[in-house]
Amino acid sequence: MQKYSFKALLLAITVGFVLAVHFQLVDQYVTTVAMLMGINIILSTSLNVVNGYMGEFSCGHAGFMCVGAYVSSVLSVLLFTKDRVFGPALLPEEFAVIGVPVVILIGGVAAALAGLIVAVPSFKTRGDYLAIITIAANYIIISCLENMDVIGGPRGFQGMKRVVGAMEDVWDIPWMPVLVLVGTILSVWAIRRFVSSTYGKGISAICQDEVAAEIMSVNTNKMKLVAFMLSSGLAGVAGGLFAHVYGYVNPQSFNILKSTECLVMVYLGGMGSLSGSVLSAIVFTLLIEALRFAIPALNSLAHQLHMVPASYEIGQVWKWVVLPLILILTMQFRPEGFMGKKELSDFFPFLKKFYQRLED
Amino acid sequence: MLLSVRNLHVKYGNIEALHGISFDIDEGEIVTLIGANGAGKSTTLHTITRLPPPEAPRVTEGDIIYQGKSILKMPPHKVVSELHITLAPEGRHIFGNLTVQENLKLATYARQDTDNIARDMERIYDLFPRLAERRKQRSESLSGGEQQMLAVGRALMSGGRLLLLDEPSMGLAPVIMYEKFRALKRLNEEDGITILLVEQNARIALQFAHRGYVLNTGEIVAQGPSEQLACDPDVKAAYLGG
Numbered sequence: 001m002q003k004y005s006f007k008a009l010l011l012a013i014t015v016g017f018v019l020a021v022h023f024q025l026v027d028q029y030v031t032t033v034a035m036l037m038g039i040n041i042i043l044s045t046s047l048n049v050v051n052g053y054m055g056e057f058s059c060g061h062a063g064f065m066c067v068g069a070y071v072s073s074v075l076s077v078l079l080f081t082k083d084r085v086f087g088p089a090l091l092p093e094e095f096a097v098i099g100v101p102v103v104i105l106i107g108g109v110a111a112a113l114a115g116l117i118v119a120v121p122s123f124k125t126r127g128d129y130l131a132i133i134t135i136a137a138n139y140i141i142i143s144c145l146e147n148m149d150v151i152g153g154p155r156g157f158q159g160m161k162r163v164v165g166a167m168e169d170v171w172d173i174p175w176m177p178v179l180v181l182v183g184t185i186l187s188v189w190a191i192r193r194f195v196s197s198t199y200g201k202g203i204s205a206i207c208q209d210e211v212a213a214e215i216m217s218v219n220t221n222k223m224k225l226v227a228f229m230l231s232s233g234l235a236g237v238a239g240g241l242f243a244h245v246y247g248y249v250n251p252q253s254f255n256i257l258k259s260t261e262c263l264v265m266v267y268l269g270g271m272g273s274l275s276g277s278v279l280s281a282i283v284f285t286l287l288i289e290a291l292r293f294a295i296p297a298l299n300s301l302a303h304q305l306h307m308v309p310a311s312y313e314i315g316q317v318w319k320w321v322v323l324p325l326i327l328i329l330t331m332q333f334r335p336e337g338f339m340g341k342k343e344l345s346d347f348f349p350f351l352k353k354f355y356q357r358l359e360d
Numbered sequence: 361m362l363l364s365v366r367n368l369h370v371k372y373g374n375i376e377a378l379h380g381i382s383f384d385i386d387e388g389e390i391v392t393l394i395g396a397n398g399a400g401k402s403t404t405l406h407t408i409t410r411l412p413p414p415e416a417p418r419v420t421e422g423d424i425i426y427q428g429k430s431i432l433k434m435p436p437h438k439v440v441s442e443l444h445i446t447l448a449p450e451g452r453h454i455f456g457n458l459t460v461q462e463n464l465k466l467a468t469y470a471r472q473d474t475d476n477i478a479r480d481m482e483r484i485y486d487l488f489p490r491l492a493e494r495r496k497q498r499s500e501s502l503s504g505g506e507q508q509m510l511a512v513g514r515a516l517m518s519g520g521r522l523l524l525l526d527e528p529s530m531g532l533a534p535v536i537m538y539e540k541f542r543a544l545k546r547l548n549e550e551d552g553i554t555i556l557l558v559e560q561n562a563r564i565a566l567q568f569a570h571r572g573y574v575l576n577t578g579e580i581v582a583q584g585p586s587e588q589l590a591c592d593p594d595v596k597a598a599y600l601g602g
Contacts, residue, residue, distance in 0.1 A: 198469065205455070205466065212453035214411055216518050217440035217470035 014181050021174040033289055035177055035245050038184035039238045040281040044265035045191050045274060046234035051263070052271035053195050054227050055207030057131040058118065060138030061235050061262040064111040066254035067141055068236025069243040072107030074151055076100055076244070077159040080166060085150065093166040100167060101179060104240035111236020112229040114141065119228035123221045126210075138259055145251040154251060161247030176245050183241050187234045192274055194230060203227045204272075235262075257320060264327045270337030275344035280337075291319050361425075362387045362554055363408075363445075363522060368422035370400075370407050377403045379578040380422060385522070385556055390548050392557040392565040392586070394599060395575035401558040402450060404575075405524050409447045410436040426522075441470040446520030448511040450527045456500030460491050463499050463510055467517035477517075483551070484513040487543040505536035512544070522554045523547075529561045541568050562599035566590045574599070 017034065020026050026034075043061065050058045078086045080096040091099065117137045122130055146154045167175045194200040202223040205213035213220055243249045261284070269280030299314040308314065330337065339347075363385045370378040378400045385391045393401050407417050408424055408431075423430050426443055439445050455463050464484065468477050485492035488509045494502060499510055508528060515523055528544070529537045541564065547553045559565035566572055566586040574582040574595055582595055589595050 201466070202469070205469075208455050208457070209453050211411055211449065211451075212455060214436045215440065215447055215449065215453065216467045216514065217437045219435065219437040221435075 018178055021177050031177060035180045037282055037285040038180040039242050040285050041184050041278050042187045042234055042238040043262045044277040044281040045188055046231045047262045047266050048277045049191060049227055049231045051266050054203040058134040059131055059259050059263055060134035062254040062258035063138035063141040064114055064232035064235040065239035067114040068107035068111040069239030069249045070145055071110040072104045072240035073157055073160050073243040073249055075103045076163045081159060081162040083159050094170050096163050096166045097170050104237060107240035108233045108237035112233030115228045115232030119225045122224045138256060142251045142255055156248055156250030158248040160244045164244055180241050183237055264323055267330055267337055270339035272341040273339040273343055276337060276339030364425040366423050369420045370403055370417045371420050372417055377578055381580050383573050387554055388552050390555045390569045392559055392569035392572045393575050394559055394562040394565050394572060399575040400578045401575055402526055405526055405558055409439055411447060440518055444519050444521040446515035446518050447524045448515045452507045452511040454499050454507055454510050459496050460499050460510055461495040464513055464517045467514040471519050480517055484516060505532045525557045529564055
């Protein structure tokens with residue numbers, strides 16, 4: 001009974017949220033922030049597989065998100081809607097209901113394949129050098145897309161709103177909130193299963209001592225491949241969801257700043273803590289939204305007190321001072337992150353009865 | 361013949377570390393490679409296991425035959441899981457933040473014969489009572505000698521039939537060292553584990569092993585049964601202190 005109560009609670013929250021959105025009990029803004037939260041949870045938990053559990057330092061996570069976003073967007077526009085460039089839909093628009101989740105998954109697979117750019121060098125390279133490779137991978141992906149004029153190049157790509165519209169014509173439910181919720185729950189579940197399985201413990205072994213891992217017959221190359229591909233594949237799924245939520249993608253929205261956001265979320269929550277990553281993604285999303293209001297308020301206050309020249313406006317660009325500053329302060333005062341390697345259930349033992357115990 | 365190394369030439373970069381060494385190990389034997397620093401002892405072990413990556417030595421000539429098959433092309437994790445050759449490395453490489461028991465359990469990661477795991481665990485605690493006393497202790501809190509015992513225990517838990525030991529006496533108090541060698545002897549006699557031992561401490565190595573090879577700057581300069589080597593005037597002068 002106890003075993004199911006956690007799942008029941010989760011299901012109740014999910015259904016409650018979807019119903020609230022459907023009957024417009026919450027406004028559009030709250031819905032969007034909630035969806036962004038889900039996408040950020042996928043990003044931070046998936047990056048935690050590599051940066052936390054495996055102990056490598058990947059800082060090009062947004063690049064893989066970009067691959068997923070573009071592949072799924074192009075496919076869904078190509079298949080399910082009439083487009084200026086691509087011409088008429090290849091499949092009937094009603095198919096979008098099943099098609100879009102499939103297309104988002106294909107985006108994830110494409111991102112997992114792009115993850116090979118990083119996974120293969122990781123066989124021989126570790127630490128700082130691999131980090132440089134991941135940044136390079138991020139830039140390569142963005143530059144490629146900026147130079148593909150057929151999908152908009154630097155102007156970006158749109159049309160996904162029409163596809164989501166077509167889905168709502170078939171069956172009038174809030175599709176994107178549902179997909180984001182399902183995607184978030186499934187990715188967190190998949191990562192939890194992976195890192196707590198005997199097979200997945202191989203990546204923790206690599207993190208601590210690669211030689212020892214080989215001695216106990218872990219195929220370290222294969223484990224690195226699996227970890228990088230799982231991580232980048234889920235980032236691709238997050239990208240696909242992101243693209244369909246906003247209906248518009250642009251290569252520059254997946255640049256190194258976005259990767260930094262992912263890093264901040266992982267290090268804030270704690271490397272190797274799954275619940276830490278989930279919590280920090282939630283806190284982080286709320287913080288960004290808070291800044292959206294706080295910065296203009298600060299601006300007008302500063303002008304009233306004549307603390308800045310009248311010609312200078314404190315703009316949203318200051319977000320990029322605050323976020324890296326959070327990373328610096330975290331590293332300085334709590335380098336293991338807020339949760340360290342611990343899970344929520346380690347702090348609140350009563351939560352343990354909600355999980356099935358795997359050990360002993 | 362269990363393991364046969366034939367005319368092995370090995371290079372690190374451009375420098376040749378082994379200039380064509382050959383030796384054999386029969387099933388159930390204890391064989392030792394003795395020699396000074398830089399003679400190529402550890403290189404030989406690392407060539408067999410292809411560990412530690414990625415600086416694994418490069419074989420330019422010769423072959424390593426195990427149970428009739430060349431194993432030079434085999435990836436390191438398969439050398440452990442399929443051939444049951446396991447290394448207890450010089451830097452012990454145990455997982456410091458796990459307990460003794462967890463370290464031993466982890467070693468069974470790739471084992472198929474799950475039924476025998478509990479039995480092997482008991483056997484290791486029987487051979488190394490110190491590990492049994494400390495089974496719930498974090499392994500970084502063990503003494504150096506106990507950590508080395510754990511490294512040997514782990515090699516056995518991963519299903520090893522040929523045990524490669526890199527400097528097992530290093531840094532140990534004599535009483536611990538003798539305790540460890542007695543346990544290894546029992547392992548060989550009672551469980552039929554074959555052991556290839558690499559040692560700088562030639563005296564104890566020759567007391568313990570059946571046969572020995574003397575390695576000097578990448579070449580084998582003497583070989584024979586341990587008693588014979590121990591009496592050899594050259595070996596005595598060079599390695600046993602006259």
